[in-house]
Structure formats: C-alpha cells, structure tokens
Amino acid sequence: MNTTAVNASIITIGDELLIGQTIDTNSAFIAQELNKIGIWVHRRLAVGDLYDDIWKALEEEEKQSDLILITGGLGPTADDITKPLLCDYFGGKLVVNEQVLAHVRYLFEKVYNRTGPILERNLKQAEVPDTCEVLHNARGTAPGMWFNKPRTNAPLNPPKGEGSARGATAKGAMTVFISLPGVPHEMKGLMRDQVIPKLLQEFTLPAIVHRTAFTAGQGESMIAELLHEYEAALPGHIKLAYLPNYGMVKLRLTARGINQEELEREMAPYFNQLLVLVKEYLVADEDAGLEIVVGKILKAKGQTMGTAESCTGGYIAHLLTSVPGSSAYYKGTVVSYANEIKTRVLGVRPGTLASAGAVSEETVIEMVKGAIETLQVDFALATSGIMGPDGGSPEKPVGTVWIAAGNKEKTATLKLNLRFDRQRNIDLTAVNALNFLRKFILANS
Amino acid sequence: MNTTAVNASIITIGDELLIGQTIDTNSAFIAQELNKIGIWVHRRLAVGDLYDDIWKALEEEEKQSDLILITGGLGPTADDITKPLLCDYFGGKLVVNEQVLAHVRYLFEKVYNRTGPILERNLKQAEVPDTCEVLHNARGTAPGMWFNKPRTNAPLNPPKGEGSARGATAKGAMTVFISLPGVPHEMKGLMRDQVIPKLLQEFTLPAIVHRTAFTAGQGESMIAELLHEYEAALPGHIKLAYLPNYGMVKLRLTARGINQEELEREMAPYFNQLLVLVKEYLVADEDAGLEIVVGKILKAKGQTMGTAESCTGGYIAHLLTSVPGSSAYYKGTVVSYANEIKTRVLGVRPGTLASAGAVSEETVIEMVKGAIETLQVDFALATSGIMGPDGGSPEKPVGTVWIAAGNKEKTATLKLNLRFDRQRNIDLTAVNALNFLRKFILANS
Structure with a gap:
C-alpha cells in the first residue's frame, strides 16, 4: 500500500469563540475523528464573522494543508457572510439545492411541527454554491459542503526530522475543503455519516496507533524521571506524551507508520513495558475516565x-x-x-x-x-x-x-x-x- | 483620550489539543479577560509540539497582531522545545532566574512537601530567556514571560468597513508576546494577577460593552424574524449576535468605541428595546446560566x-x-x-x-x-x-x-x-x- 501523510487544518468561524462566550468543543471532536483514520490535524484556527478574516484563514491554510475542515458561520442568521464568501473563493454561484429544500420543508413541517409558511431565511438554507458537493445533514437545515480546489502549491515548510510518515506530501491535484454547520450534534452526525466515509474513499491514509496509560497519585516530573531511560530508547516513530490533568497523568504512546496491524504489533511491547514501569500509579491501560x-x-x-x-x-x-x-x-x-x-x-x-x-x-x-x-x-x-x-x-x-x-x-x-x-x-x-x-x-x- | 484598537492572537501549543484529547478551555478564558479590557482577539491558533510549527505560528501572528498570547509548552516535560525556541525567536540565552528558582524550591519543600533533592528538570523550570520580563506564577513552577519585540511591519489586511474602533492600527514600536503555562488554574492566576494589570499599564485601550438577553422557548430563525427591523436600525458600532445553544438563544449586543461610560449610556436604550421585543421568551437580562x-x-x-x-x-x-x-x-x-x-x-x-x-x-x-x-x-x-x-x-x-x-x-x-x-x-x-x-x-x- 502506497500511503502519504495527510495534513489537516480546522477553521472555526464565529465571534462567540473569540470573545470566550463559547468553548470550542467541535475542534476536539473533529480532531479525534480525523486522527482515528490517520489524518494529522497540524493546525486549528478560529476567526470571527468577518469576510476578510475568513478569507485570509482559507488562503493561509490552503498553503499548508491537504484538507481543511471549516465549522460554523452557517446558521439561519449567519449565512450572509460565509456562503457568498465560499462562492467567491471557490467560484460558482448560489443555487437552490432541491434535496436540501425538500429536507428543510420536511423538518419544519413534520419534525418541528411548525404551522404557517416557512421563513424566507430558512428556505435560503437550501441555497449552496454550485461548485460544491452537498453532504446531507440529517439533523438540521444547514447542509455540509465538500469542495475540491486545484492545488495551488505544495505545502510549505514540511516539518523537519519527522520522517515521511508525518511530513506533508502533495498527494494529488486537489486540496479538499469541507464546510460543516457549527451546531455540535449536527456537525458530529455529518462527520460520522458523511465526512469520514468519504475521506476514507478519497484518500489513501497512513496508520496511527495511540495507546494511553492512565496514572494517578504521582506528579508529572516524578513520572518523567521514572521514564527517562525508557523514553530515550523509544524508536523514532513512537513518541511519548505526558498529559497531566487534575492530579492524574496520562501517558500516551503514539506510533505512525504504514500498516495498522504491524504498527499495533510493534507498539505492544513498548506499551507493556510502560505499564510495568508505572505499575504503582496505574489506574487503567486506556484513556477512560x-x-x-x-x-x-x-x-x-x-x-x-x-x-x-x-x-x-x-x-x-x-x-x-x-x-x-x-x-x-x-x-x-x-x-x-x-x-x-x-x-x-x-x-x-x-x-x-x-x-x-x-x-x-x-x-x-x-x-x-x-x-x-x-x-x-x-x-x-x-x-x-x-x-x-x-x-x-x-x-x-x-x-x-x-x-x-x-x-x-x-x-x-x-x-x-x-x-x-x-x-x-x-x-x-x-x-x-x-x-x-x-x-x-x-x-x- | 486617544485610543487605538489592539488586535490580539492566542496561540496554544500542544499535541493533545490537535488529537482532540483535551478541549481548549484556556483560549476561551483568555479571550474573555482580554475582551473585558477592550482587546479584540481576532485569531486563535493551536499548533503541536513541533519547533517549526510553533515558529511559523509566531511569525504569522506577529504579522497581523499587536499582542500575542501563548499558552502551553512549558511543563517540566515539555520545556525542551519551547524555551530554546523563544531564545532563538527573541534573541538572548537561557539563564537561571533567582526569584523563580527560590519559588520552585519553596513550592517543592514547603507546599508539595517533597523529601529528597529537587529534580534537575524542576530546577530547569527556573531558566528563562534573558530577553524576557518574568511574570511571577504563584500557583506553579513555570513562570510567565513577557517579550517586547520591535515591530517588523504594520498589520496586514485591516478589516474592511469595520471602522477604526476595530481596525488594526500600529500603536507603537513594539509587538508584545506573552508566554504562559498551559495548566488552567496557573494560567488563570497569571492572567488575573500579572498580565491584565500590566496590559492596562502598557496599552491605551478602547472601550467594549457587551449586553446579553437570554431567551428560551423559541428558535433562532423566529427570533431573527422578530428582530429584523430592530437589527437593521442599529447604529454601525453596535452589533447584534445570535448565540443559540441547547434550546436557548442568547442575544448579544456589542458596542465598540472610545469612552466606556458613554458607550454604556448609548447602549442602554437599544438593549431595553431588545428586552421588550423578546419579552415573551426572556429568561434573564444577563449572560447567566x-x-x-x-x-x-x-x-x-x-x-x-x-x-x-x-x-x-x-x-x-x-x-x-x-x-x-x-x-x-x-x-x-x-x-x-x-x-x-x-x-x-x-x-x-x-x-x-x-x-x-x-x-x-x-x-x-x-x-x-x-x-x-x-x-x-x-x-x-x-x-x-x-x-x-x-x-x-x-x-x-x-x-x-x-x-x-x-x-x-x-x-x-x-x-x-x-x-x-x-x-x-x-x-x-x-x-x-x-x-x-x-x-x-x-x-x-
């Protein structure tokens, strides 16, 4: 199997993220799901509801990522900036998508049990740039949108000394942009039902394996001392991370490579060794609460x-x-x-x-x-x-x-x-x- | 009072944010605190524990912000990348700061009640670039660091049509970088005790006033319909935002200007009008749970x-x-x-x-x-x-x-x-x- 690494960026749009009124849980979820299928999120960026700021974010991330996921900016009161911007950025014009329109009508009439005519602003949610592929949003009125844009340049600054398993490599003629609504359960549904299956189809992905040892009762620096030699002896493609939180320290081993099963076999003895070393403080051999x-x-x-x-x-x-x-x-x-x-x-x-x-x-x-x-x-x-x-x-x-x-x-x-x-x-x-x-x-x- | 807008960026460092293992609550807190004193966070960026990615983030944000807040990358096991990088970026070399050293010793001996010698890696936390001003961290071993860097260029792309109250304006010869530890309660303490007071001293800041009406029982689009004319009649420097969440919609009015009191007086009638318009669904006239x-x-x-x-x-x-x-x-x-x-x-x-x-x-x-x-x-x-x-x-x-x-x-x-x-x-x-x-x-x- 010939695999190349896919570097992703997540862009979240919304003033509420920038004034701290909302905590960004969407990015964490998206990063988790992408990570599971071997896509490395190397940058997460949040910008406000401003045309120029969003435009600049798209331009910057396009320069250095293969895949750009965008959330937010698509509600019935936020559409005005993002959708015209997507038309300007990707070319094309807004057209009514009949399937989305039927779905919006269905939601209002059957699910929300609204009486009276549907509002103009809700009908407008069925308008999408004619340059995108629509991703069906079963849980709400704003659809997801998938754009392929001819790659303008190879990613800049491939990370030094990280080897090909992590370095960004141009893998085709297209950069992929995916726009999703910001409402968490709608975004999550779209990720699971539409985005992940389509990404698996479109990309040949490398393997990533994470194993986490969950300890409690000992500080980060003492555990680091305990693991000093162990960490130094790890092979280059297996990395140890310390995640201290609330009196617990999670120790995460991450391996990157080509073959998932091989990587898991390779990881096993290192992970077992880790479990033995921290035995006294071990709570679980998984990342569970x-x-x-x-x-x-x-x-x-x-x-x-x-x-x-x-x-x-x-x-x-x-x-x-x-x-x-x-x-x-x-x-x-x-x-x-x-x-x-x-x-x-x-x-x-x-x-x-x-x-x-x-x-x-x-x-x-x-x-x-x-x-x-x-x-x-x-x-x-x-x-x-x-x-x-x-x-x-x-x-x-x-x-x-x-x-x-x-x-x-x-x-x-x-x-x-x-x-x-x-x-x-x-x-x-x-x-x-x-x-x-x-x-x-x-x-x- | 002569005020110019300060545009800030927040950079968070840590692989755990990029694989979705940790939800970024730090950025929301920092944004809130900066917002209260009239600093507009226009970009939030998260990158991994990679030298090149962190470097690139600093460079990018320096080009477009007056103030750059950095969190993470400073624990006893993460120091190895960030601190040398800060020396490379700002010039200077790592030196032991005697006050920080005394504080680290005090914490280990008196507060944590550790017996035995302090670990080398904890002592190293007292090393800081000699080009920074140290910000005392009362709650932990990793100090905050304040860097002034001669401004290399005026911010690019000032937002269009937003007026001077929001547009980025070069306000001095220096760009300010502040590096804080990523542990939430340490970061919060440093923000409150050190960063905010010093920012108030160093910058002349514009005023921002937010007022939030908290509604429940009606959807975003119906409320938007109700407020259509009201919103259209708002003056240019007062903006209405819809923040739907869990069956509630928060309606936030934001005014930007020069004088805080004047702005509050100006805002009052618009906010009262809003409360009357959404009376039927109003839960509270503040952003409270x-x-x-x-x-x-x-x-x-x-x-x-x-x-x-x-x-x-x-x-x-x-x-x-x-x-x-x-x-x-x-x-x-x-x-x-x-x-x-x-x-x-x-x-x-x-x-x-x-x-x-x-x-x-x-x-x-x-x-x-x-x-x-x-x-x-x-x-x-x-x-x-x-x-x-x-x-x-x-x-x-x-x-x-x-x-x-x-x-x-x-x-x-x-x-x-x-x-x-x-x-x-x-x-x-x-x-x-x-x-x-x-x-x-x-x-x-």
Missing part, C-alpha cells in the same frame, strides 16, 4: 454502588450516570447539601454533626453507612468539604475535604487539602474520591 | 428547593451547587437511578411504577411530592426519562422525558421528546427542567 473504570470493575463483579455527596453536589453522580448502561451498577445518590438531610435521609447523628462538624471524618463515615443502608448498595462513597470561595475557617480552610469509601463491613477515609477555585476543587474531589473508591473495591472484594 | 437565575429568584424570596432526579443523574444538582452560596436555597437531591430508591426514599408508590412506569407523568408527580417531604423544601423539581442509547421502547422511545415542578400545594408537568445523544439529552433535560421550575416559581409564589 475513572467513572468508566469504576463501572467496569463493578460490572465484572456484579456489584452495585451509591453515593452520598455533600460538597461535590451531585457531580460524582453525574459522572457515573453519564456512562451508558450505568444503571446496571449505579443505584443513586443522596446529595445532602443541608445538614438536616444528612440526618433525616442518611441517618448521620445530630451529635456527630454538632461535635465533629459536617466536614469531618466522623460525618463521612456515617454518610457511607447511611448510603449503604438507604440505597441498599454493596459499596458507597461519601464526600464532605468546603469548596469555596466562602465557608472556610482557620481550623477548616477552604479546600478541606473528607472522603469515605466503604462496604457493609468496613469504611476507609481520605483527607484532601485543596488550594484551587470552586470548580476545580469540585473536579479534584470527584476524581480523588472515585480513585479512592476504585482502590477500596479492589482491596475489599 | 439558568441555575444562577433560579438561585437569584429563590434567594430574593427567601425560599428553598430540592430535586429528585432520575434520568439527569445528579446533573441538575451539580449545576445548582456549582454556584457559590447555593447552600442558602438549595438543600439537596435524591438521585433515584434505581426504582427501589424512588419507592424507598421518595415514597413513589410501587403501584404507580408498575402501572404507569418509571418514565411517566404519574411518577414524576409523586417524585416531586416525595422530594418536598423528604428534603423539606418549598419547591421541588423531578425528572424521569430515557437518555439512550439503550432503554427505549415503541411506546417510550429514547428521548422521552417527564419533568415535574411543584410546591406543597401544586404540581405542574412537562413532557419532552428529545432526539439527540445521551450527553445532549441530559443537558437539554436539565435546561428545560430548570426553565420550567423558574416559570413555576414565578407563577406560584
């Missing part, structure tokens, strides 16, 4: 869990129930933000609250016992702490957190002293609590 | 609430408890993922579950009643639905959701038929439920 790891363990054992949350306010429950099928092992939570609920629903003794306080080892132990009884589960996890910005005291400053994990026989506790803002304190408490429960389950069943 | 809006209403009334969540699995509780001070009105939730918890803790009758099912109007009504009694609150909100991907049936397909809101006297219900993936179904249920509760509280108290 702790809520998935804990769920897998419980599912395999046929056991159940519940939570009793105070300071995390339901966030642990949310993480656990975000996993499809979690109802098989997760029964529920009691969020006892108020002390009387700790007492009334979870059976924490008023005396304990009065003497030790709500944020105490004694209270979280009683919360775990109450949760096991109330929710009738095999394992329970409890949190109580002060997340800030207010509520701290000299004895219990903001960031003081007690965690307990237990089963019917036994309870273990952990104290944290966090130093961050409210949101990060909640996140860190959830991650630490789930990891603490994971270890408790493994040690006690 | 529904969890904040509901909290404000309850706080003003001195009343309390609780939730009984099934399909949202604690997400509504999480949203509500993310708001500092929410314990004043939010008492807690019972997440009854399992039916027996609906019965045991919330008192839903087994007969109701057997005849009408867990996802039914009857069940959510009993959940609300149970929550009011169990949690002893003035208002309660309940959700039960099928979020997918599994669990649907012909009568109750995936996306069927029942919501109930009530007080001691009365309960109201709402049925949703959602058509999305699990995560989006959870999000949409939470938003609709909070809005339903908001209306219920306003109508019944």
Whole structure:
C-alpha cells in the first residue's frame, strides 16, 4: 500500500469563540475523528464573522494543508457572510439545492411541527454554491459542503526530522475543503455519516496507533524521571506524551507508520513495558475516565454502588450516570447539601454533626453507612468539604475535604487539602474520591 | 483620550489539543479577560509540539497582531522545545532566574512537601530567556514571560468597513508576546494577577460593552424574524449576535468605541428595546446560566428547593451547587437511578411504577411530592426519562422525558421528546427542567 501523510487544518468561524462566550468543543471532536483514520490535524484556527478574516484563514491554510475542515458561520442568521464568501473563493454561484429544500420543508413541517409558511431565511438554507458537493445533514437545515480546489502549491515548510510518515506530501491535484454547520450534534452526525466515509474513499491514509496509560497519585516530573531511560530508547516513530490533568497523568504512546496491524504489533511491547514501569500509579491501560473504570470493575463483579455527596453536589453522580448502561451498577445518590438531610435521609447523628462538624471524618463515615443502608448498595462513597470561595475557617480552610469509601463491613477515609477555585476543587474531589473508591473495591472484594 | 484598537492572537501549543484529547478551555478564558479590557482577539491558533510549527505560528501572528498570547509548552516535560525556541525567536540565552528558582524550591519543600533533592528538570523550570520580563506564577513552577519585540511591519489586511474602533492600527514600536503555562488554574492566576494589570499599564485601550438577553422557548430563525427591523436600525458600532445553544438563544449586543461610560449610556436604550421585543421568551437580562437565575429568584424570596432526579443523574444538582452560596436555597437531591430508591426514599408508590412506569407523568408527580417531604423544601423539581442509547421502547422511545415542578400545594408537568445523544439529552433535560421550575416559581409564589 502506497500511503502519504495527510495534513489537516480546522477553521472555526464565529465571534462567540473569540470573545470566550463559547468553548470550542467541535475542534476536539473533529480532531479525534480525523486522527482515528490517520489524518494529522497540524493546525486549528478560529476567526470571527468577518469576510476578510475568513478569507485570509482559507488562503493561509490552503498553503499548508491537504484538507481543511471549516465549522460554523452557517446558521439561519449567519449565512450572509460565509456562503457568498465560499462562492467567491471557490467560484460558482448560489443555487437552490432541491434535496436540501425538500429536507428543510420536511423538518419544519413534520419534525418541528411548525404551522404557517416557512421563513424566507430558512428556505435560503437550501441555497449552496454550485461548485460544491452537498453532504446531507440529517439533523438540521444547514447542509455540509465538500469542495475540491486545484492545488495551488505544495505545502510549505514540511516539518523537519519527522520522517515521511508525518511530513506533508502533495498527494494529488486537489486540496479538499469541507464546510460543516457549527451546531455540535449536527456537525458530529455529518462527520460520522458523511465526512469520514468519504475521506476514507478519497484518500489513501497512513496508520496511527495511540495507546494511553492512565496514572494517578504521582506528579508529572516524578513520572518523567521514572521514564527517562525508557523514553530515550523509544524508536523514532513512537513518541511519548505526558498529559497531566487534575492530579492524574496520562501517558500516551503514539506510533505512525504504514500498516495498522504491524504498527499495533510493534507498539505492544513498548506499551507493556510502560505499564510495568508505572505499575504503582496505574489506574487503567486506556484513556477512560475513572467513572468508566469504576463501572467496569463493578460490572465484572456484579456489584452495585451509591453515593452520598455533600460538597461535590451531585457531580460524582453525574459522572457515573453519564456512562451508558450505568444503571446496571449505579443505584443513586443522596446529595445532602443541608445538614438536616444528612440526618433525616442518611441517618448521620445530630451529635456527630454538632461535635465533629459536617466536614469531618466522623460525618463521612456515617454518610457511607447511611448510603449503604438507604440505597441498599454493596459499596458507597461519601464526600464532605468546603469548596469555596466562602465557608472556610482557620481550623477548616477552604479546600478541606473528607472522603469515605466503604462496604457493609468496613469504611476507609481520605483527607484532601485543596488550594484551587470552586470548580476545580469540585473536579479534584470527584476524581480523588472515585480513585479512592476504585482502590477500596479492589482491596475489599 | 486617544485610543487605538489592539488586535490580539492566542496561540496554544500542544499535541493533545490537535488529537482532540483535551478541549481548549484556556483560549476561551483568555479571550474573555482580554475582551473585558477592550482587546479584540481576532485569531486563535493551536499548533503541536513541533519547533517549526510553533515558529511559523509566531511569525504569522506577529504579522497581523499587536499582542500575542501563548499558552502551553512549558511543563517540566515539555520545556525542551519551547524555551530554546523563544531564545532563538527573541534573541538572548537561557539563564537561571533567582526569584523563580527560590519559588520552585519553596513550592517543592514547603507546599508539595517533597523529601529528597529537587529534580534537575524542576530546577530547569527556573531558566528563562534573558530577553524576557518574568511574570511571577504563584500557583506553579513555570513562570510567565513577557517579550517586547520591535515591530517588523504594520498589520496586514485591516478589516474592511469595520471602522477604526476595530481596525488594526500600529500603536507603537513594539509587538508584545506573552508566554504562559498551559495548566488552567496557573494560567488563570497569571492572567488575573500579572498580565491584565500590566496590559492596562502598557496599552491605551478602547472601550467594549457587551449586553446579553437570554431567551428560551423559541428558535433562532423566529427570533431573527422578530428582530429584523430592530437589527437593521442599529447604529454601525453596535452589533447584534445570535448565540443559540441547547434550546436557548442568547442575544448579544456589542458596542465598540472610545469612552466606556458613554458607550454604556448609548447602549442602554437599544438593549431595553431588545428586552421588550423578546419579552415573551426572556429568561434573564444577563449572560447567566439558568441555575444562577433560579438561585437569584429563590434567594430574593427567601425560599428553598430540592430535586429528585432520575434520568439527569445528579446533573441538575451539580449545576445548582456549582454556584457559590447555593447552600442558602438549595438543600439537596435524591438521585433515584434505581426504582427501589424512588419507592424507598421518595415514597413513589410501587403501584404507580408498575402501572404507569418509571418514565411517566404519574411518577414524576409523586417524585416531586416525595422530594418536598423528604428534603423539606418549598419547591421541588423531578425528572424521569430515557437518555439512550439503550432503554427505549415503541411506546417510550429514547428521548422521552417527564419533568415535574411543584410546591406543597401544586404540581405542574412537562413532557419532552428529545432526539439527540445521551450527553445532549441530559443537558437539554436539565435546561428545560430548570426553565420550567423558574416559570413555576414565578407563577406560584
């Protein structure tokens, strides 16, 4: 198989990204999907709803990428700039696409159940440049558009010393531009149903293999020290990356080459060696959240869990129930933000609250016992702490957190002293609590 | 006051952003903070950990921006590329900064409580190019760096027809580059404590005023129709943007000019007119989440609430408890993922579950009643639905959701038929439920 690397750029359009009102989750999704099929996103660019800025972005990325994905700028109120611009850039004129028109009518009449005539601005969504191939958007009115543009020049500046598996190589006479709507679920549907299958058809792609080891409880620099010799001995086409996040460090090995299966075989011993080296801190041999790891363990054992949350306010429950099928092992939570609920629903003794306080080892132990009884589960996890910005005291400053994990026989506790803002304190408490429960389950069943 | 516009670029460095493993929240935060002081971020660019790609990004943005903010590429394992590159780009050589060194030692010895010698790679974090001004990072070991580089050329392509308030104008002999670590809370601290105050000192900045009207219950195109004439009559320096998200549409007015107070006075009548036009769908006259809006209403009334969540699995509780001070009105939730918890803790009758099912109007009504009694609150909100991907049936397909809101006297219900993936179904249920509760509280108290 003769493969050449495909270098992609993602351009997102919209003022809301530039003033920080919206966090760009689309780019991450697109990058992930492209990466899976061996396309390397080497640049991501966001620009505002300005004709000249969008034009310049297209020109710049065309110079250095084989594939350019564009999202945003296509809603019923944003069309005015982007579509005429695409006509100017790729040639051609706006024409009504009958299939898109029928789909817009169908959505308004059958799905949205709108009465009265369809608005002019919605009908205009069926207009597309006659130079594009329309990609059907099953989930909304704005279609995707695929443009082939004769390649104007070979990519500039091929990365030095990265070898041909990553270097950009002109692979044909065309640069591909794909324009997608910015609404996340519409964009995602189009990527999965239309863009990825067509890319697989049109390009001969190299192979990329990623394997991730997920560690907790040790800092990035200590782990780097541990892996110093290992990393130096890796072959040139296998790369190690450190991804520290919320008290965990993900270690990602990436291999690039020609043949997927061969690459996986080649990667295996290096990945296994990595797992052995970080054994003490290893949470999982995959890039999965702790809520998935804990769920897998419980599912395999046929056991159940519940939570009793105070300071995390339901966030642990949310993480656990975000996993499809979690109802098989997760029964529920009691969020006892108020002390009387700790007492009334979870059976924490008023005396304990009065003497030790709500944020105490004694209270979280009683919360775990109450949760096991109330929710009738095999394992329970409890949190109580002060997340800030207010509520701290000299004895219990903001960031003081007690965690307990237990089963019917036994309870273990952990104290944290966090130093961050409210949101990060909640996140860190959830991650630490789930990891603490994971270890408790493994040690006690 | 003589002001000229400052155009900024944000460059984020890191392979993890390009393979989609990490969502870029840093850029949104930086853009927000810059925007508040009147700096317009016109481009955001993400590149990988490659010398040439980073170099090219610096060169490109230098050509078209007055200020370039760089995040990432500065951890103890990522330093090797970025810092030498900064020396090459700005001239100078790496030298140990004694203040940073003392801070690194302090963090390791006093804060992290590490025993044993500090690692060489951590000591190296105290090395900085001698051409920069060091910005103290109180929250971590990697300092911020401020570089002034003689301006090489005036910005290219000033945006057409946007007037001088937005067009890029050379304002001095220097282009400013600021390099910040990528760890979010370190970056945020540096922005607030160091970068923003210094930018306010070094630049004379124009004024920007944003006002947002937050609507729910009507689509983007219908609202655009409603605002057609209004929008056309806006003066040139006031711009209306539509930000649709999860069944809500935010309408943002942005004014750019010279004097902040004058701009606010000028904006007021236009914003008030907007509020009147969308009155029927208006949730709030600010860019606040529904969890904040509901909290404000309850706080003003001195009343309390609780939730009984099934399909949202604690997400509504999480949203509500993310708001500092929410314990004043939010008492807690019972997440009854399992039916027996609906019965045991919330008192839903087994007969109701057997005849009408867990996802039914009857069940959510009993959940609300149970929550009011169990949690002893003035208002309660309940959700039960099928979020997918599994669990649907012909009568109750995936996306069927029942919501109930009530007080001691009365309960109201709402049925949703959602058509999305699990995560989006959870999000949409939470938003609709909070809005339903908001209306219920306003109508019944």
